[in-house]
Amino acid sequence: MQLEVIEIGSTTVCIRLEGRLDAAGADQIGLRFTAATAATGRNALIDLAGVPFIASMGIRLLISSARALNAKGVGMAMFGAQAMVQDLLEQAAVDQIIPLFATEQLALEKFGA
8 A cells, every 4th residue: 555645735735545445555554644634634635546445444544534634623535536446435425424526626626725
């Protein structure tokens, strides 16, 4: 699992994920993901375009970071999910907790950028 942090202005960060976000993948990036999202207190965009598979531990990582951000008065949005990942996120109602957008631009608009 690969993780890249991209600064988008002073209030938003984009996290690009690549690889399987299963138990092993979530364990591999968990600490860095939390540090790049929940610990910053800035809005977070999660790029899922490079994620072909997501499992419960990956979902847990996303939700726990989103809740931590919400507690700080900022938010998280996801974008670019492949069809299988998008279907799973929608079936698990994760998109009700963390908004899911088709493109990065639409996700940015959520934060007024």
